Amino acid sequence: MTEIVLKPGNATLADWRAIYRGATPRLDPSCRPKVKASADAVGRILARGEPVYGINTGFGKLASVRIPASDLETLQKNIVLSHAAGTGEPMPVAVARLMMALKLASLAQGASGVKPETLDMLEGMLANDVIPVVPAQGSVGASGDLAPLSHMTATMIGYGECFTPHGRVPAQVALLTHGLKPLTLGAKEGLALLNGTQFSTAYALAALFEAELLYQSALVTGALSTDAARGSDAPFDPRIHLLRRHKGQIETADALRNLMAGSAIRESHRVGDERVQDPYCLRCQPQVMGAALDVLRKAADTLETEANGVTDNPLIFAEDDTALSGGNFHAEPVAFAADMIALAVCEIGSLSERRIAMLVDPALSGMPAFLTPKPGLNSGFMIPQVTAAALVSENKQKAYPASVDSIPTSANQEDHVSMAAHGARRLIGMIENATAVVGIELLAAAQGCDFHLPLTSSTPLEAVRALLRSQVPHLDDDRHFHPDMEKANALVRGGQVIAAASEVPLPSVSEPAR
Missing domain, CATH: 1.10.275.10 (Fumarase/aspartase (N-terminal domain))
Structure with missing residues (x-):
């Protein structure tokens, strides 16, 4: 050990x-x-x-x-x-x-x-x-x-x-x-x-580490979805993002661009594509995911400080034998950090679900309805998208800030409290929900790319698709869908999706790129 x-x-x-x-x-x-x-x-x-x-x-x-x-x-x-x-x-x-x-x-x-x-x-x-x-x-x-x-x-x-x-x-x-x-x-x-505050801080830190994995996985599936939809990588051009100056946005765009670099699918429609702009769920990934990255980094900074602090009461100062009563136990910083993580997790899942919805809609994706070769006889990805929508809505409800709530305790001696424990404890469940959404997107994006064969995506994205296909075959006719979802979720949750795309460095929540 x-x-x-x-x-x-x-x-x-x-x-x-x-x-x-x-x-x-x-x-x-x-x-x-x-x-x-x-x-x-x-x-x-x-x-x-x-x-x-x-x-x-x-x-x-x-x-x-x-x-x-x-x-x-x-x-x-x-x-x-x-x-x-x-x-x-x-x-x-x-x-x-x-x-x-x-x-x-x-x-x-x-x-x-x-x-x-x-x-x-x-x-x-x-x-x-x-x-x-x-x-x-x-x-x-x-x-x-x-x-x-x-x-x-x-x-x-x-x-x-x-x-x-x-x-x-x-x-x-x-x-x-x-x-x-x-x-x-x-x-x-x-x-x-x-x-x-160690209970609240432990939950918030655990969520931060899991949210980092979620963010990076959603970058990979977002890039794969962009190729599946024959979307453009022009919105990831660094010149766009340097003008806005947000670090998270710049780094996210770099990662998405690098993930798609060398894709034959992208090259196939670079010239003569009648579509002028992609839907926001593709085009605005750097802006949304970059903002989530910046928020997670702010939470990380707060939690690293909190983890290194002393938060009991009273505090003992041995140099002059003084005991000072104060309020370091008040977990408001942790509550704010937890709320920030909740917002970021909610938006990561929300954007992923919108990409799934776009892929299953033939009017937007140009692919067979619900990503099945025989729509009507088969339902394909119809209900997995509904499941993703349900999970996203559940996360929206859970994302309401906990820090704005307070209730007096201890006969009004402790008359303002942070609700940090509740705010931090909900996060793991929210991340599990969002992870399941990203797992569904992984399935849908890989299925969409299958329709473009023999054209293939980039080397890192094809490695991700090969990883998935080693466990989940292409969906021709309807089959029991739940096992496919469980396998995809496990690949996201376990970090294998990120590992498969490791040729491209992905932004870190705890260590901003230098």
Whole structure:
């Protein structure tokens, strides 16, 4: 298993992507002195005898209640167990691992007052693939992702359940089986673990990585659809896009032009084509997909910053033994980033569906109706296009911004919240919908190009078509369509479509072209 050395406060999107894909994080040991200093500072703060939020007081609306020293361990245990009040299906294991790594990196910056042993527990659980079962519903994105992070923390003290290499088992059994002793949390530690934005950020990062794959796949299928429709590559001329100056648009046009370079289908109608302009779904791909790329990059920038931040409360400053209460747990940046990703995903799927609709319409494509040689007797791609339309409409409903919603909690003490958790959690489902649309487009575009034989497309696009045809034959007469769709979706979802076209570099969401 690959290991990633995690440098708290300086991790890259590539690091987080690797962890999401299965790499095991190990903390850079240079962070250890600051962590110990922070824990020692909590002890000195307690010794002063003053009330300090989260250390020797109640929480939220109960912050004015002073807790005696003899009850401080109980206080931390109680906050974990009482706040573990989530509901719904468990987080996907890959996202839960990412959440744990994000929390590890946050605590390791030495501003949270936790003991080194607490970091050892998170590291040990990740190294042994002991992943908390965390119900995915129950956070409003401030004061942090309290419920889901409480479920994570509960497993660290022996409560709840964990996913392990041996199945789903009680947390205490999972820990002891892997040589991990349940923690006894000290002052401040429970609050440090369950306060923060790591649940929302993990979901948003996972969606960002999947959205990048979706964007790149849709570039490939969009280029293939352009050739299937005998569309023009003139709208991808760099001179057009340099005049507008948007980086995403320029890079998208370059990719589309390069994907089609050398296509015999394109050359066959370069001269004497009576059509003056293509429909927007072909002609405006650089403008729409480029805008989506720019938005995804903005979200990536926000999430990389958030992933490297410290978001619990209060924060401990060991240099002068100060505990400062603030609001870093408010996940508004993550909520905005999630909304941006939702908009981009929705538009990528919407444009793809319009290309499918164009291909099945003989008035627009010049090909047999619904891409079948015998329309009427056969329905061909009639209903796959309807399915794509249904998925796009579902995504439109889900794309409504979550960040504009708020509801007061904790007896109005926490009176404005971000809804980042809900906003980020919907994204994976939206991407699955859009991926299915792009999978249908892959089938339709390849079918359309088949009608132009013996003329062929470009080398990279023919490699994509050959990949598909190795699993899905040309559609002559109607057959059970669902298996074809599942195979095409798997090729998109697994990145094989991008790999087949790898001769052409595609723009990256996390690393803008230089």
